[in-house]
Amino acid sequence: MTSSAHRPRRSVLYMPGANTRALEKAKTLPADSLIFDLEDAVAPDAKEEARANVCAAAKAGGYGQREICIRINGLDTEWGLDDLKAAVEAGPDAILAPKVIDGGDIDRLDDAMTRAGAPADMQLWVMIEMPKAILQIQDIAEAVGRTRLTTFVMGTNDLAKELRASAKPNRQLAFGTALSMSMLAARAYDIVAIDGVFNDIKDEHGLRAECEEGAAMGFDGKTLIHPSQVETANEVFAPSPAEVEQAHAVIAAFADPENAGKGVLKVNGKMTELLHLEEAKRIVAVSEAIEAMAE
Template sequence: MADLTARPRRSVLYMPGSNARAMEKAREIPADALILDLEDAVAPDAKDEARAQVVAAVKAGGYGKREIAIRVNGLDTPWGTEDIKAAVAAKPDAILVPKINSAEDVARADAALTAAGASPTLQLWCMIETPLAILNIQSIAAKRQGTRMTLWVMGTNDIAKELRAAHTPDRVPMLASLGLSVIAARAYGLVILDGVYNDIKNEAGFASVCEQGRDMGFDGKTLIHPSQVLPCNTIFSPDPETVAFARKTIEAFELPENKGKGVLKVDGRMVEILHAEIAKRTVAIADAIAELEAQA
């Protein structure tokens, strides 16, 4: 599978599959990606209707360059198997599977996609949302090789519930879970998204948590309301000054006279080869964001 880590996932908005109007409006929301949800956002008696609506919405298209994922119900639920069959047939970009607790769960989810006729390019996204998942995080990440798994979504509400932890403003009670997950994701080349922020009206609190997630190394954040999209995009985008310096760094190392050098001075700052690698990713993300927003 191609490297998808440079694709923008700054803002990834959950949309309830039971709400056809919301999924229609989502075609105009400037989120980088959408998760059409058949799990937590849908009551048990609405599961079948939601599945039909999500499939119809994905098949109808009209979402532009936005990445589209369908979150199915767990494979151990009464709806999971049928969800996967229907989701695969709809041909989204990804299928998000909840409650991944072990490497075996990744293999099982991947096998279910294969059995449903999924193409090799269909991505498997996994929810990391339990203490057991955190304890098994390295072995789960190692399944990046040999499966469709490309991305993790942190289920911070579930993690807090299972830990019996409080949702404090600084998220100290769950920093260990978040940090270990970022480390494992980076070690095995996975994209990783921070969890949701529940207090929709608390704009300052939301911005603070977005900045914390960005600084920890998350690629973006999952969202529960359209009002969160624009501030999230801003915070998770590299600022113009950073992008400009990254371009200068790349250009400096590519000059013939600098071939083989490990350290250079750029605009009065010492930069090393590792900074050139960081710069290349920064520019790739910035260019991808510009392309995405131009076609939105």
């Protein structure tokens, strides 16, 4: 099993819970993580059927090393608590909750998971998609030390609705503050951060550009709405061969007895400090985890 700390989450693909064919097809897709969706992708009159489909699929397994997450409806909806209880029983790697706004929400979700019988290692992921969540992002992040919280998932479509904003022509104009504040909180509290979706399935160039922007901001991966987007996200959010080669060189340089006690070295012509050693080890660990998942 891949270490959760270095588990690749380059591609996190939403799968509509009402579509049993899609849930089955997911077993063949090269996505790192799958979100079985009971919320936005499911019409109100199909919620219970979708819940049964998703939980049956999660229980049956067959998804290999892909990480399985079930997105429930909010606990304040008529479906939320039943979703959570059934999802916990189905035994996914994580539960994803929508529309959280503060640390109290995280505590309530964690308590509900405990009451439903969730094991300690079942993760809690949360959607960051409400203006109040951005204003209280540190309060949310601080819950990581006392709850199952591990992951932020940016809900840029809901943010667009709430802000009356548009990702075009420049996503940063609409979401730059929200994305940056969420990333700051994620890194400050060692939380995984997954970028929001790209809606235009046919625009491969736009998808790549947005993946590259998200990677440059520090996101660990991207949520996706179609299998055709997986390959691009996997490529962009993986360490490049050059990065992996340099990381190995940095690790070797600091391990050389001749460099014992040195805090700064020149590695392949680049000034390298001890702080770069930690990042080099992370890059190598993620690269090895990606290779292991492909076997």
